[in-house]
Amino acid sequence: MNTNETIDILNGLIATTEDGKKGFSEAAKDATKPELKELFQKRAAECSDAAMELQSIVRSIGGKPETSGTVAGAAHRGWVKIKSSVADSNVAVLEEVERGEDHAKAVFAKALKSELPPSVRVAVQRQNEGTIRNHDRIRNLRNSYRATAHM
Numbered sequence: 001m002n003t004n005e006t007i008d009i010l011n012g013l014i015a016t017t018e019d020g021k022k023g024f025s026e027a028a029k030d031a032t033k034p035e036l037k038e039l040f041q042k043r044a045a046e047c048s049d050a051a052m053e054l055q056s057i058v059r060s061i062g063g064k065p066e067t068s069g070t071v072a073g074a075a076h077r078g079w080v081k082i083k084s085s086v087a088d089s090n091v092a093v094l095e096e097v098e099r100g101e102d103h104a105k106a107v108f109a110k111a112l113k114s115e116l117p118p119s120v121r122v123a124v125q126r127q128n129e130g131t132i133r134n135h136d137r138i139r140n141l142r143n144s145y146r147a148t149a150h151m
Contacts, residue, residue, distance in 0.1 A: 001115045007063035009111050013124065014054045014066040016107045020131075021047035023100045030093045036141070040097070043134060050127050057120060094142035101135035 021044050028040035055065035108128035116124060 001117075003061055003063070005114070006061060006116060006120060007058055009114055009116065010054050010058050010063070010120070010124075011066040012107060013111055013127070014051050014058070016104050017047050017051040017054065017127075018066070020044075020100065020104055021051060023097065027093045027097050030089060032089055036090060036093070039137075039141075046130065046134075050130070053123060054127070057123060061117075061120075091142065091145045094138055094145055098135065098138045098142055101131060101138055104131045105135055 024040045024044035024047060028037045028044065031037050031040060055067070058065035105128075108124065108131050111124055112121070112128060
């Protein structure tokens, strides 16, 4: 794989990570439970750190790093706002955050199918594992909130 392809893949991951940061920040605003607000704020900060790491890698290999998210990510955040205003807001926010994490998992999995340089692969794999942990935690919380909402 040439350097430009690696940069393109990393910039795609940066955009996805920026979407995650913005999505978690919006979710923190929409959640009504303090523990969810705190969780989402922490995840937004982790996404910010992850994006900065990927941006640093892009710069280190001579590229110009992405600095923003995607149009699809912005649309998704808009959908979270609408959905959380008409349903149980915590469950709705968790469902949409999980959907966003599903997308992030797919983007990272696709990147890992590429022949990335070993040092880049290590960073992408570590971030992928974090995305999977985030997804699973959000899914479990969503299931828990759904169960208590129906009682």
